[in-house]
């Protein structure tokens with residue numbers, strides 16, 4: 061007779077759910093551009109201001125993640141704490157700093173998108189926080205292991221690329237302006253969406269440094285979410301700007 065369902069099994073099924081969501085998201089976004097930013101359009105129900113939207117939908121990645129992390133048996137151990145700090149550095153900036161850098165604040169985001177993002181962030185917070193502080197095993201010497209060091213290197217490279225690329229974009233506008241122009245410098249020499257390239261690197265680094273299926277599911281979801289949008293943005297630049305640099309790829313330098 062089968063025994064009671066364990067939390068480890070539930071956790072595993074939720075990871076499978078995230079892989080399924082990644083596949084579904086990828087296919088959907090090849091057909092329809094998510095309606096925010098330059099692809100904003102009516103017909104997606106009620107909307108809220110962009111800054112409020114970012115604050116609301118990214119908050120679970122900080123707050124729910126922290127609460128779930130703190131409920132774990134290993135929350136006070138050195139290696140889980142370092143992983144926790146790395147995650148929080150990214151998400152505290154994304155949630156509480158990035159929205160205040162945006163120069164065009166009249167833009168709005170559909171509540172439907174905000175709701176989906178909240179649900180995803182709660183699921184992702186559970187899967188990853190619960191793994192690092194409770195279900196997974198990270199002894200103190202994990203911090204000198206090859207996966208941790210290599211993964212951290214990939215994460216940091218991605219974080220620098222992502223931050224630089226996002227800052228370059230917001231500086232293209234003065235406060236209140238809403239027009240688009242061609243970004244230059246840094247990784248923009250190679251791709252149209254280095255912010256997405258950096259983001260994908262970051263979560264690939266996280267998957268490597270946690271050496272976990274939980275981290276892998278998030279890295280795969282991030283790529284499934286951002287690759288189709290990057291291709292759409294690249295085409296949009298090429299159509300909008302006749303002088304758009306010909307050698308620039310969409311998101312992966314020299315490849316895509």
Ligand SMILES: NC(=O)c1ccc[n+]([C@@H]2O[C@H](COP(=O)([O-])OP(=O)(O)OC[C@H]3O[C@@H](n4cnc5c(N)ncnc54)[C@H](OP(=O)(O)O)[C@@H]3O)[C@@H](O)[C@H]2O)c1
Nearest residue numbers: 097098162164226229230232239240241255256259282285
């Ligand atoms: N982990 C994930 O799955 C995930 C998902 C989504 C986003 N993110 C991250 O969140 C951050 C923001 O993402 P996003 O999709 O909002 O990025 P985005 O479309 O590149 O826009 C970022 C900001 O820059 C402005 N902007 C973009 N291109 C511009 C141009 N050519 N000229 C002037 N302004 C320009 C946008 O204005 P408009 O709003 O007016 O277009 C927006 O305020 C990125 O770092 C991304 O990696 C992560």
